[in-house]
Amino acid sequence: MSTDGTKSRRLKTTLGALGGFVVVTLLTFVGLMAITFFIGRVIPIDPVLSVVGDRATQEQYDAAKVAMGLDRPLIVQFLSYVGDVFQGDLGRSVSTNRPVADDLARVFPATLEMATLGIAIGVGLGVPMGVWAAARKGTWVDQVIRVFALLGYSVPAFWLGLVGLVLFYATLGWVAGPGRVDIFYEGLVEPRTGLMLVDAALAGDWQVFWNALDHLILPATILGFFSLAYIARMTRSFMLDQLSQEYITTARVKGVSEWRVIWVHGFRPIRVPLITVIGLSYAALLEGSVMIETVFSWPGIGNYLTVALLNADMNAVLGATLVIGAVFILINKLSDVLYRVLDPRSR
């Protein structure tokens, strides 16, 4: 009977957290759309003028304005914009002359692939570094890791990309250069998922796989360095909290080995808050890839965004902003809800 009670209470918290998640996420999405709508419609540049050109007559101008629906009240325009977005209509890109939504679906996997490898590198190195720094608090190990992590907040991503290209591609020749694969491997594998590594593996074409990995490893490592900085700092601070608890002293007094104290007694409780941190840095990587992609000519959403910016292609700019923002919000809120469901203290 009592276990049933606990179970239903747990179910209730989970459902409550999920319900709250859906409502908050939807509201934030509407807020995001309000901002992109505001940027696209209300800020100075005249959207009509950019379509008809500045030599159009007043009649042509007015006709275009009506055709674009810009003569309606602002709130009606906003609602129809929200409706369009929910139907997946982000307008047409002036430079590629295709629907922005199609363009984004095509370029998004490239960004996803890079950010995913980046976060794997960031977690794989950042968590052990943070734990190590906490275990050796105040020593030179701690200081070195601290400075290394602060570098992650101070180095411009595009600069590190350029220096990395000069050093590891041009000088040492350890990795392949910009782009996703060498030009003669282009289009050899059928894009089933859009993730080059997965597609090549599915097709069993390992030459393409290794070439793609060769191209991916440098930008992904640089991207991972930035998440490493944040993850290492947060891990250290969580670990220090745990290691100062009395149960850790008890374990030490009982003669538990230091390794076990740190990794079992100290590390286990911080896994849940770490999920939130990792989620946040994953979202931040999707954003950070804008600069890296520009430097590495990586055909992802960041590169698409910067090219659109330079061509003043506002539909594409706002579409990309909206998609990156939406993914960012979704990951943020998801890690939030995951934390609440997983943390035993909130049950």
Added chain:
Amino acid sequence: MTTARTWLLADSPNSKLQANLGNGYRMMGALMRNPLAVVGMVILSMLLLAAIFAPWIAPHTPFGQNLGARLLPPSAAHWMGTDELGRDIFSRVIYGARITLMIVTLVAVISAPLGLLIGAIAGYFGGWTDKILMGVTDVFLSMPKLILALAFVAALGPGIENAIIAIAITSWPAYARIARAETLTFRNSEFISATRLLGASHSRVIVRHVLPLCTSSMIVRVTLDMAGIILTAAGLGFLGLGAQPPLPEWGAMISRGRTFILDQWWVATMPGLAIILVSLGFCFLGDGLRDVLDPKQGGKS
């Protein structure tokens, strides 16, 4: 000397000035014991000196072209080499300190008071005011900052003023959150009620009693954010959306050097080192300030 010290550290200061100076003295002492914070202060003093005395420090003018001396590698005459128009990169980096300092100062001056005010009002009044203001704050906060800044600059048009506005628009929400959290901790305390009973208006309570109490955590946060602001500004400059040529903005300089990166590496590399140095300076100082000003975190880091 000792009398000045005793006066500063007096347990019962006779004036507000004495108390404030004493606090400042104690803080400086604590900061001086933190090696990283000292390094940070040294770096930032260098930035300040370079910005003020740029015409005297820089060996050449930042704009003077000399096509006969283009793309020279670093040497005794040109410490950081020359760029594609024969301009001395070291001189341009020195003058660039002015632009960087201007950007961070303006962003801080616009966004910190704005965030402070919004957060304090939300926390002080509570209820619907709080819900609406914090709802807006949360929407901005859950948005990727760089992307939002990019979109704003795209709409406003490229240029250094618009870059500053865009960065300021994306930075205030974090300050609003902090100010609200601080305000909530003392909004029901007796000194606030006492001031209200004495007949002070809401605006007076907020400006004279609530805001000053939020400033110390705000200073820490702004200092820590400076590195991010510098990187965003440099990123906008790199994409050609921030400061426009021939202004010696560091990000824009890297962007110009990108074309020659394989053969003339110094053109793009040198301004990047300046960005890293200054950002690190802010990070170090921010970390140190947090240890000193925020006793809750002090033990941890």
